[in-house]
Amino acid sequence: MKNPYTILGVSQDATNQDIIRAVAMAMRKREYSTREIAEARTILSKPATRLAADFTLPIFPAREKITPIEPTVQVSGLTVEKLNPNKYDSL
Numbered sequence: 001m002k003n004p005y006t007i008l009g010v011s012q013d014a015t016n017q018d019i020i021r022a023v024a025m026a027m028r029k030r031e032y033s034t035r036e037i038a039e040a041r042t043i044l045s046k047p048a049t050r051l052a053a054d055f056t057l058p059i060f061p062a063r064e065k066i067t068p069i070e071p072t073v074q075v076s077g078l079t080v081e082k083l084n085p086n087k088y089d090s091l
Contacts, residue, residue, distance in 0.1 A: 003057045004040030007032050012054060019044050 005012060008022035019041060026037045043049045 002032075002036065004043045004053055005057075007036055007040040008044065010044070014044070016045060 005014075008014075008019060008026055010018055010022045014022070023037055023041050026032060026040075027034070032040075043053050
């Protein structure tokens with residue numbers, strides 16, 4: 001399911017009255033199906049499911065392409081076999 005805040009066009013601090021008004025506006029706009037609007041209202045009307053939605057639904061918009069970070073460290077050719085385990089033996 002999509003983010004109920006996005007479907008209804010309300011912020012996370014919206015009151016129940018704001019949610020009811022937003023449902024009416026969403027029905028007029030017809031961007032989302034009636035079922036999606038009803039589910040969004042149900043989720044945001046109950047405190048427990050609203051809290052769960054706040055934690056489980058993404059806050060930031062999805063990014064189309066994220067460029068990977070390229071490593072800048074150069075390998076020096078040191079391997080485990082070249083290490084001397086007795087070099088710092090203090091006993």
